[in-house]
Amino acid sequence: MNEERGPAPASDVAFLEVQRFLNREAALLDRRDYMAWFDLLTEDINYVVTARVSRPAESGPVDYAIVDEDTDTLRLRVLQIGDPRLTRAENPPTQTRRFVSNLEVEDADPPDDYVAHTNLLVYRQRGTAPDGDFYAGRRRDVLRRDGASLRIADRLVRLDHNVLFDGSLSVIL
Amino acid sequence: MDDIVRSAPNRPWVDAANGTVEREAFVGEDVFRLELDRIFHRLWIFVAHVSEIPGRGDYVVRTMGRVPVIAVRGSDGEVRVLLNSCRHRGTKLCRGEAGNARHFVCPYHGWSYAIDGGLITTSYDEHLPPDMDKADWGLVPAPRVEIYKGLVFAAWDPGVPPLPDYLGDIAWYLDALFWRTPEGMEVLAPPHRWRVRANWKIGALNFIGDSQHVRTTHAGPIALDKVRSERDGFYVQGGDSFQVVTDDGHGCTLTYLAPGMPERNYLTHPPGLRDAYADTLGPDRLAMLHHLRVMVGNVFPNFSFIESQVALGEKAVIVRQWQPLSGTEMEVLSWVLAEREAAAEYKDRALRHGFHNFGAAGVFEQDDLELWASATQASDNPIARRFPYSFHSSLPFDDAPIDNAKGPGRSYKPSNTEVAQFAFMQRWDAAMQG
Numbered sequence: 001m002n003e004e005r006g007p008a009p010a011s012d013v014a015f016l017e018v019q020r021f022l023n024r025e026a027a028l029l030d031r032r033d034y035m036a037w038f039d040l041l042t043e044d045i046n047y048v049v050t051a052r053v054s055r056p057a058e059s060g061p062v063d064y065a066i067v068d069e070d071t072d073t074l075r076l077r078v079l080q081i082g083d084p085r086l087t088r089a090e091n092p093p094t095q096t097r098r099f100v101s102n103l104e105v106e107d108a109d110p111p112d113d114y115v116a117h118t119n120l121l122v123y124r125q126r127g128t129a130p131d132g133d134f135y136a137g138r139r140r141d142v143l144r145r146d147g148a149s150l151r152i153a154d155r156l157v158r159l160d161h162n163v164l165f166d167g168s169l170s171v172i173l
Numbered sequence: 174m175d176d177i178v179r180s181a182p183n184r185p186w187v188d189a190a191n192g193t194v195e196r197e198a199f200v201g202e203d204v205f206r207l208e209l210d211r212i213f214h215r216l217w218i219f220v221a222h223v224s225e226i227p228g229r230g231d232y233v234v235r236t237m238g239r240v241p242v243i244a245v246r247g248s249d250g251e252v253r254v255l256l257n258s259c260r261h262r263g264t265k266l267c268r269g270e271a272g273n274a275r276h277f278v279c280p281y282h283g284w285s286y287a288i289d290g291g292l293i294t295t296s297y298d299e300h301l302p303p304d305m306d307k308a309d310w311g312l313v314p315a316p317r318v319e320i321y322k323g324l325v326f327a328a329w330d331p332g333v334p335p336l337p338d339y340l341g342d343i344a345w346y347l348d349a350l351f352w353r354t355p356e357g358m359e360v361l362a363p364p365h366r367w368r369v370r371a372n373w374k375i376g377a378l379n380f381i382g383d384s385q386h387v388r389t390t391h392a393g394p395i396a397l398d399k400v401r402s403e404r405d406g407f408y409v410q411g412g413d414s415f416q417v418v419t420d421d422g423h424g425c426t427l428t429y430l431a432p433g434m435p436e437r438n439y440l441t442h443p444p445g446l447r448d449a450y451a452d453t454l455g456p457d458r459l460a461m462l463h464h465l466r467v468m469v470g471n472v473f474p475n476f477s478f479i480e481s482q483v484a485l486g487e488k489a490v491i492v493r494q495w496q497p498l499s500g501t502e503m504e505v506l507s508w509v510l511a512e513r514e515a516a517a518e519y520k521d522r523a524l525r526h527g528f529h530n531f532g533a534a535g536v537f538e539q540d541d542l543e544l545w546a547s548a549t550q551a552s553d554n555p556i557a558r559r560f561p562y563s564f565h566s567s568l569p570f571d572d573a574p575i576d577n578a579k580g581p582g583r584s585y586k587p588s589n590t591e592v593a594q595f596a597f598m599q600r601w602d603a604a605m606q607g
Contacts, residue, residue: 049534051365051366051533053269053270053271053363054268054269054270055269055270055271055272056269056272059272059273062271062363064362064363064365065362065524065525065528066365066528066532066533066534067528067529067534068524068525068528068529069529072401073525073529076394076397076401076536077529077536079397080393080394080397080536083393085392085393086392086393086394086396086397087393087539087540088390088393088539088540088543088544089539089540089542089543090539126543127547162270162366163366163367163368163504164365164366164367164368164533165367165368166368166369166370166546167367167368167369167370167538167539167542167543167546168367168532168533168534168535168538168539168542168543169533169534169539170534170539170543
């Protein structure tokens with residue numbers, strides 16, 4: 001699970017399956033199809049987004065969570081941003097376009113489960129502002145086999161941000 | 174700064190008789206520069222919580238108005254607040270956000286300071302004139318630093334009153350959040366930090382007593398919390414609710430549980446600490462905490478706090494700072510705290526729930542921020558500035574405080590008027606007149 005431990009690369013077939021899965025997932029989020037997206041998660045999903053404290057190099061950076069959800073709290077979050085009557089931040093909706101790249105896939109335990117590492121870049125534009133903003137980070141997903149499909153059992157998004165911009169994070173990364 | 178002060182609009186922005194405030198107060202760059210001089214570089218400003226710098230040499234880097242500072246625990250255990258700028262040519266000594274230092278060494282030319290700020294060496298001491306006294310060239314300390322119940326405040330005006338005097342009656346309420354067990358509170362994680370293109374005072378007003386925005390701004394989480402609470406078989410219903418205004422523009426809003434609501438609310442505090450609360454706070458404040466659903470408030474100018482129970486088990490103490498960057502932008506810092514004595518499992522839960530609701534991605538926060546930014550943007554033009562903001566729903570209640578046996582300060586009902594907000598603005602205006 002640890003990026004630094006050195007990956008045990010999965011097969012090319014697995015790589016393609018994971019890539020197809022993550023591309024489809026990204027498209028659902030950009031389309032704001034949160035209910036379909038939620039179906040891609042396991043019931044014991046753990047969804048974490050971190051930011052970091054800048055410290056001297058000798059001490060190393062410290063990550064801290066800005067989002068840490070289980071299935072209940074994550075459902076509330078997407079019910080809120082997905083329903084125009086329940087959100088101010090996302091009505092009018094912000095536009096997102098996400099780029100999921102630099103994929104590395106490792107075999108996990110049990111077999112047929114995978115750990116996927118990706119770089120994430122999300123362009124987000126709000127209202128009539130001519131200039132959008134970017135979220136950038138490294139993502140680590142644990143993908144669990146569920147019949148013919150995969151589901152996300154664990155997601156960690158490590159943002160490369162210390163101070164977030166323009167208000168509050170109101171989209172899913 | 175004198176030139177700026179002279180050229181700034183020299184008039185009251187607040188019309189106390191008519192319940193209005195000039196929009197310029199919320200967007201003007203001249204106003205912002207005057208705020209720095211009259212408020213942020215003069216009065217007590219929150220800097221850190223003691224638990225962020227527990228060990229010798231531990232430091233955090235913060236900003237007071239526009240002044241970058243290092244809050245550091247010295248070798249003698251004292252907390253100092255030092256200007257984060259080398260006395261030689263101004264470089265920042267600490268360019269990260271936090272760390273531990275044995276010395277502060279300037280990366281530019283090598284001036285080195287002890288963690289209490291004293292200058293140790295310039296690296297070229299042999300070139301200094303004999304009458305230069307290194308004792309005069311230490312890092313500039315904030316002349317006043319005081320700690321109230323774990324909260325570190327500093328001021329650049331040596332003449333400010335002692336911090337407990339400045340806090341006055343609001344301290345009675347702060348105690349209930351920040352020192353209710355023998356060990357006090359601790360910060361559970363580094364602060365969330367985010368920028369908003371909104372004036373800093375909107376945040377302070379929102380926390381001191383803006384019950385009017387809750388149903389509209391937060392329609393989403395409120396509707397959804399009902400779903401969640403019904404699932405949990407636990408619905409928190411608010412009852413008696415009022416605003417408190419104390420001297421110097423501090424204030425808070427308290428909402429109690431509806432009569433008959435079970436004391437299960439209290440169980441969401443760490444149960445083992447119940448006796449500690451009673452011993453530390455005494456019967457009056459224990460009774461207050463016991464039935465409190467929400468306490469939210471602001472210490473003038475930009476230190477806010479909230480303890481709120483959103484749903485079953487979702488109770489957390491949040492500290493918030495509205496750090497001005499300009500007339501139209503601020504950086505927000507937000508901490509989650511819990512009792513030091515609480516179990517690790519409780520702390521984890523409090524932290525998660527705290528920032529789920531109030532934080533850089535908080536489900537309450539996100540809707541506030543978008544609306545604050547739009548208010549600032551729409552007001553930042555000459556036409557809009559001709560038309561003041563309304564605080565009218567303060568006026569019928571300003572002179573009619575209720576009798577509140579529960580705590581000090583002047584109390585007002587109903588809580589969804591704008592008395593506390595208007596009191597903040599009047600205090601602000603008085604400070605700005607110099």
